[in-house]
Amino acid sequence: MEKILLGPMPYMSVMPTLLVGANVKGKPNYMTAAWATVACMAPPMVCVAINKMRYTAKGIEENKTFSLNVPSVNQVVETDHCGLVSGAHEDKSLVFRSFFGKLKTAPLAEECPVNIECTLFTSVDCGSHLLTIGKIVEIHADPSCLTEGKPDIEKINPIIYAHAAYFDVGNQVDTAFSAGKKYRKQ
Amino acid sequence: MEKILLGPMPYMSVMPTLLVGANVKGKPNYMTAAWATVACMAPPMVCVAINKMRYTAKGIEENKTFSLNVPSVNQVVETDHCGLVSGAHEDKSLVFRSFFGKLKTAPLAEECPVNIECTLFTSVDCGSHLLTIGKIVEIHADPSCLTEGKPDIEKINPIIYAHAAYFDVGNQVDTAFSAGKKYRKQ
Numbered sequence: 001m002e003k004i005l006l007g008p009m010p011y012m013s014v015m016p017t018l019l020v021g022a023n024v025k026g027k028p029n030y031m032t033a034a035w036a037t038v039a040c041m042a043p044p045m046v047c048v049a050i051n052k053m054r055y056t057a058k059g060i061e062e063n064k065t066f067s068l069n070v071p072s073v074n075q076v077v078e079t080d081h082c083g084l085v086s087g088a089h090e091d092k093s094l095v096f097r098s099f100f101g102k103l104k105t106a107p108l109a110e111e112c113p114v115n116i117e118c119t120l121f122t123s124v125d126c127g128s129h130l131l132t133i134g135k136i137v138e139i140h141a142d143p144s145c146l147t148e149g150k151p152d153i154e155k156i157n158p159i160i161y162a163h164a165a166y167f168d169v170g171n172q173v174d175t176a177f178s179a180g181k182k183y184r185k186q
Numbered sequence: 187m188e189k190i191l192l193g194p195m196p197y198m199s200v201m202p203t204l205l206v207g208a209n210v211k212g213k214p215n216y217m218t219a220a221w222a223t224v225a226c227m228a229p230p231m232v233c234v235a236i237n238k239m240r241y242t243a244k245g246i247e248e249n250k251t252f253s254l255n256v257p258s259v260n261q262v263v264e265t266d267h268c269g270l271v272s273g274a275h276e277d278k279s280l281v282f283r284s285f286f287g288k289l290k291t292a293p294l295a296e297e298c299p300v301n302i303e304c305t306l307f308t309s310v311d312c313g314s315h316l317l318t319i320g321k322i323v324e325i326h327a328d329p330s331c332l333t334e335g336k337p338d339i340e341k342i343n344p345i346i347y348a349h350a351a352y353f354d355v356g357n358q359v360d361t362a363f364s365a366g367k368k369y370r371k372q
Contacts, residue, residue: 153348
């Protein structure tokens, strides 16, 4: 079947819904973000695309630290709120209870089951957005979201972002690094 | 509740499961990848972390082009297979039917409902991985996966990658840029 051309647009099939935490002018601020992923295995790094005009970008530039916080589906209202209003206009420091880990300028959202604290590795100027790459310094997890000491996706119940909507995770389809063993050449 | 420290590791809550397409030594090759996201809105860009030792990395370096292909849940076996074997040892050019769009060196997997073709913008050396940033040149979509001309997540039925397992997308929880309007200060 002939494919249809959609033109260039910032498309990705599914993405994580996260809160980027940064101190701005000495105060915790949280920004909703979905354009994020793992950037490196060794050392462990993550990246997140942030619009240059964002209040959060100023805080990261100022402190060279930030956090990525993983909210649960039951935090979808607070999470989306942090994407609707800018810290430049409204104090978002009390939307979540903040705590600090190893870094004293990367606020972590207590209510989120997983918090990733990062030092800024580098930022790539891509145009409208800075692709902000952070070296992971520590990961904090709620004990209720772990199974045998590892993050458990069912217990975390993270929010998927896709096509301007939020979804929960469905059923397990298969196991990675295993499903492919069933492959037979056509 | 006191959080538990997990130490630095390459963690992300949920990720897309993709196939990175690249011509290597003139032949299409597909590599499974999940460490990918949107990198920029204007111009539209994506990024994907690729282990430096990967056969695919050589092809991208050679041609300065690559593709990201979005498989459906029903392609999980072929998709995982492309992560289990290296193109250096096995010819993967026939796992999917390849076609070419605007770029003549970025193979696109016909069976995948969405294909994103890219020119290499830049690569960031993060350590074990190159964070490969691509400018989107065109997006090709199967007409059966569109609703009113836009990609429809239910029809695409993409594979989520998390915690070394594959999942499908669950139910819609809420609408982005809208759910937050229900937020009331505590």
